[in-house]
Amino acid sequence: MKKKRCIVCHRKADVYIVYANAAFCREHFIEFYERKILRTLKEAKFEGRRVLVAVSGGKDSVALLYALTSLAEALNIQIAALHIDLRIGNYSEESVAIVEKIAHELKIPIRIVDVRDFLGVGLPEATRVTKRPACAVCGIVKRWIMNKIAYENGFDYIATGHNIDDISAFWLKALLTQREEDIIRDFSIVTPPNPDYRIVGRIRPQIFLREQENMLYCLFKHAPFIQEICPLSRGATLHRYKEIWGDILEVNPVSQINFVKSLLRLRERIEKPKINMTTCKICGFATTAKDSICAFCRLRLRIQSWKNSLS
Numbered sequence: 001m002k003k004k005r006c007i008v009c010h011r012k013a014d015v016y017i018v019y020a021n022a023a024f025c026r027e028h029f030i031e032f033y034e035r036k037i038l039r040t041l042k043e044a045k046f047e048g049r050r051v052l053v054a055v056s057g058g059k060d061s062v063a064l065l066y067a068l069t070s071l072a073e074a075l076n077i078q079i080a081a082l083h084i085d086l087r088i089g090n091y092s093e094e095s096v097a098i099v100e101k102i103a104h105e106l107k108i109p110i111r112i113v114d115v116r117d118f119l120g121v122g123l124p125e126a127t128r129v130t131k132r133p134a135c136a137v138c139g140i141v142k143r144w145i146m147n148k149i150a151y152e153n154g155f156d157y158i159a160t161g162h163n164i165d166d167i168s169a170f171w172l173k174a175l176l177t178q179r180e181e182d183i184i185r186d187f188s189i190v191t192p193p194n195p196d197y198r199i200v201g202r203i204r205p206q207i208f209l210r211e212q213e214n215m216l217y218c219l220f221k222h223a224p225f226i227q228e229i230c231p232l233s234r235g236a237t238l239h240r241y242k243e244i245w246g247d248i249l250e251v252n253p254v255s256q257i258n259f260v261k262s263l264l265r266l267r268e269r270i271e272k273p274k275i276n277m278t279t280c281k282i283c284g285f286a287t288t289a290k291d292s293i294c295a296f297c298r299l300r301l302r303i304q305s306w307k308n309s310l311s
């Protein structure tokens with residue numbers, strides 16, 4: 001590292017990005033990072049106007065919020081932030097404090113909502129009652145709340161901080177467990193809105209950036225982020241797949257990008273299965289369930305009947 005020089009200004013480099021075989025000083029790493037996000041969105045033909053950035057307080061979503069704030073003019077977008085307080089003890093309290101601080105610093109509007117106002121209980125209780133993995137319950141809850149808030153407040157897109165480590169681990173697991181539908185369905189760079197079903201669009205601008213790059217970007221921008229790992233994430237199998245990627249990358253540093261790009265291209269060639277979309281008869285948002293009750297309302301009904309059984 002000592003001998004490396006920034007490929008742009010030739011000053012002493014602060015980082016070396018292995019897959020790009022390029023070293024950068026702080027300033028030019030920030031430029032490289034933001035340009036990569038801009039290019040990802042432009043190449044995916046993103047044309048949003050009002051974007052709600054989902055911010056957990058972790059390095060990925062914090063980096064996303066800072067980068068989109070810097071790029072707002074270039075992308076011609078207005079942004080606001082949303083944080084869902086999942087009520088996971090100290091972890092959530094710290095996350096709320098960090099997100100408030102960031103919004104104040106960036107001078108952008110922020111909305112912080114309490115999961116109990118939608119679900120009736122915090123995430124740990126919801127996980128206990130349903131006896132399902134925490135991250136599966138959390139995914140259903142966050143998706144529904146984000147879409148509802150974005151839809152009701154006139155946003156056309158929600159931006160989430162999924163990075164290449166998340167996506168490559170998810171798709172590797174999908175391939176190794178024959179869950180092809182998980183590859184076909186999830187993680188497009190841009191998913192356009194579908195107003196007929198009250199679905200807000202999605203963008204995943206960090207799809208080609210690594211967790212490590214998001215962390216460096218936060219550090220170089222002096223952006224605060226929560227260092228603690230969510231206590232409910234313990235035992236999540238996706239972490240094991242991320243570790244496997246670490247080994248593969250030692251053999252071939254560009255394998256992860258090639259893997260994600262190949263699968264994105266393959267998806268283009270596959271005829272998408274027809275999805276029978278309908279609206280949930282309880283909440284009115286989209287669902288594919290045959291009984292027209294969405295996953296979130298099903299969860300809420302289960303929690304309600306648990307609460308009734310206690311009284």
Ligand code: SF4
Nearest residue numbers: 134135138230232233
């Ligand atoms: Fe939710 Fe799992 Fe993330 Fe914790 S680790 S915030 S439970 S998705």
Ligand code: ZN
Nearest residue numbers: 280283294297
């Ligand atoms: Zn519903």
